[in-house]
Amino acid sequence: MQNTKVLISGASIAGPALAYWLDRYGCDVTVVEKAPGLRTGGQAVDFKGATHLTVLERMGILEEVRRRQTGGTDQVIVDADGRRLAVMPGEFTGGDIEILRGDLSALLFERTAGTCEYVFGDSIASLTDTGDGVRVTFDRAAPRTFDLVVGADGIHSNVRRLAFGPEESYVRFLGHYYALAQIDAGDGNRMYNEPGRMVTLGGPKAPSFFVFASEPLDFDRYDVEQQRRILMDAYRGGGWRIPEILARLPEAPDVHLDSISRVELDRYAEGRVVLLGDAAYGNTLGGFGTGLAVVGAYVLAGELLAARGDHRAGFAGYEREFRGYAKVAKQGSAGPFLAPRSHARITMRNWIFKRRLLLGAMLKMTDRFATDIRLKDY
Structure with a gap:
């Protein structure tokens, strides 16, 4: 993969995670981000189970993530008078490691900025697959040609819109x-x-x-x-x-x-363009997005390496290895759980947190989803 020119759209989590691996494998990586700089703060994100932690360890950032973790905090559910009704335990919302999204993004940027090109305050305007490359125009920068383009730009992905079609065809409210x-x-x-x-x-x-x-x-x-x-x-x-x-x-x-x-796609790639993270399998607040992004980046880069840079074989391998794991993103919605539409459903949701056996079963189920892939050592 030496000198393969790759453009990644999105500098949050999935994009810099992929940049880390592709740079390690010899690619010439450019990351373009619409925001004028790294987005700080944001909500906490988490990692669950051995699969997530193994990828962080292979990236050499596990201990630093642990150092920056927020620590899962119990959420006390209260009534209108402030009286405690139930407690949502930190391990339910925070997984094994919880870290602010901005802190994780900064950490990944720190590990890649020295060897990868980052372009902030710009966005892709058009993509033209010429067969042996992708001609890219930008809102601000001059046009360039890349071997591959990756959309790691979130659930409202600009790359997905340009390469696959309008958002309403692939994103369900x-x-x-x-x-x-x-x-x-x-x-x-x-x-x-x-x-x-x-x-x-x-x-x-x-x-x-x-x-x-x-x-x-x-x-x-x-x-x-x-x-x-x-x-x-x-x-x-x-x-x-x-x-x-x-x-x-x-x-x-x-x-x-x-x-x-929720994003609903029947394929992750179109020609020399491929989608990663929420752009490909997002389910807002579904609890697995960050883990899917980081593991997906590992698998996509590894499959391209295994295919010796042949994007068709590499993208097919990514699809084959990862689609079954990403099925967790199709499971339900966080909205009705966090904001039930009736008093009865609020009461039922709170009741779950008072039943330790039921809560334990739910935690075991999430662990099973989080580890449901055999990680190759690329």
């Missing part, structure tokens, strides 16, 4: 939205529900977190003020500490709102 807002309420382990909406208080190291049921909304994902207004409307009239949180929302330095959706 699941009836809920989520939002993150940098509001430190001083008590970051309290969670409150009303039918169809949930809020978790933010603390010094984590943003306030919202999930609410809704019909599809039409909004600009890059218009923060519009997202603030949507969030204000969705939680207007809420009890507990919601009025206090809404009063502080206009001054929150960072707000991010997006749909809870």
Whole structure:
């Protein structure tokens, strides 16, 4: 694979993880990211089971991830008067290792920035597969030609749209939205529900977190003020500490709102273009996205290496080795679990956390999903 020119779109988790392996295997890697720089903060992400930890160890970052981990925190579910109803244990939400998304992204960037080219503040405008390469135009930079292009640019993937077709053909909205807002309420382990909406208080190291049921909304994902207004409307009239949180929302330095959706693709590759992470098998807040991204990067790079750079064989191997593992991303939706639409369903959800045997069975099931692949040593 020496000197194979690869363009990766997306500098969050999947993109830099793939850049690490491709650079190690001799590729000439460029990562393009629409944001002007690395995105700091964000919600916590986690790794579960031996498979995830083995890949981190093979990347040489396991101990550093452990050093930067937040530590899974129990979420105390409260009623409108602040009385405890149930506890969502940290091991349920945080896996074996939990780390802030921004911290993990920074760590991966640190391990690749010295040998890979990063281009921030730009995006791919067009892709033309010429048979022996991909001609790429950008919003800002001059056109270039690459041997391979990888879409690691999230559930709303620009690369998928350009190479496969419009988003509505491949992304299914699941009836809920989520939002993150940098509001430190001083008590970051309290969670409150009303039918169809949930809020978790933010603390010094984590943003306030919202999930609410809704019909599809039409909004600009890059218009923060519009997202603030949507969030204000969705939680207007809420009890507990919601009025206090809404009063502080206009001054929150960072707000991010997006749909809870699932990607449904029958293939990961189109010619010399391939998808990785949420762009290929995303299920918002499904609990496995970061692990799928990091393991997927390992498998995709390894299969290309095993195929000696033959992209057809490498992409086919990636599909063959990984699709069964990625099936976990097709399992259900986090929205109805986090923000049930009725008081009865909220009560039933809380009841689960009071039954240790049932909770233990659920944790064992997630461990089984997380390790359901035989990792090759490429």
